[in-house]
Amino acid sequence: MSNYRPILGSECCTAKQMAATKNALLSLDFSADDEPLGEACLFDDNQLWSEQVIIMTLARVGSDIGVDSEKLRYYQQSYPQTGFIAAGGVRNIADLQNLKAIGINSVLVASALHAKTISKADIANL
Template sequence: MSALFPAVPVIPVLDLMRGQVVRAVRGERQHYPPMHSQLRAGSDPVELARALCHHTGSDRLYIADLDALLGGEAQTDVLRRLIAALPGVRLWLDAGWADAAAAHALWAELGAAGEAIDPVYASEALRDAAALAGCFTADDALGTRALLSLDRRAGQPLDRAGCWQRPDLWPQRVIVMTLERVGSDAGPDLQTLPALHGLAPQRQFIGSGGIRHPDDLRAAAGTGATGWLVASALHDGRLPAQARP
């Protein structure tokens, strides 16, 4: 199948912990080691973010704030640095919000800088069905540009809010986060996205995890994905540089 499709666009990923970039491995966040990248020495977020966006030609960067995801404070100083260093790049931020109010609190703290960020509400973090219903309302300026991440591990949804069962509440852009494939070299999940397309054909789906080489990106395009979140294969030099259109 991989030869039949052009490669799906790459959306680079930055995993942040204690102000530095770490390497994600199968969603086991407490054990992520510091990043060692072929793109740029060190683990400074700004330097690696610039290198990732330059290498992929992407004007989108997915950020997982692991401090916040693990119950701590959001890394607002790092976020401000990234926003200032990456003009024209949209930052897709997952900070483990339990509801829309929690996301709004961070945006209030960031002020005008927050306009560069699109929130990612994750099924593993949303508190309940009411929280899900309040995330993507048309009268909420933040909600209109938000994404939903449908999270699962080993085939089991991580989903207190029932996100997987409510396609009527999904926003325009939906990430399918297969955590056991993140940083695993196991190949991308090519089955789930087509099934979700059947439930919500008008949505845009973004895959995550498992990309090893360009053939995987071409195979992933066959799922109908509009993009794929990638980190390890970029840092390891297994994906060639792409020019921004």
């Protein structure tokens, strides 16, 4: 078994491709204008999804405006059987705690680690 899993972004992946892929994670990507990027069915047909799905708001990646809690809450409540991974906008430990409170237990974090606004100890104490 491989440790590698491809990630297919909704803006460059079709529903047909996702359905034919066995080991990939889907990233549901949203534009700077908060518009879904890609085929509409990818955003609401959970039969096309992997067991975990990334929700990425591109305008928030590397920004200091925080996560898109409203969108993440919508997906978590609408599709509770799916493990969602938040991507874009995590600033600090409070953002991680808020994500955990709404049921998001996985997150992609880079900028906050580089800026040292989140530490290893913060993550260990979640």
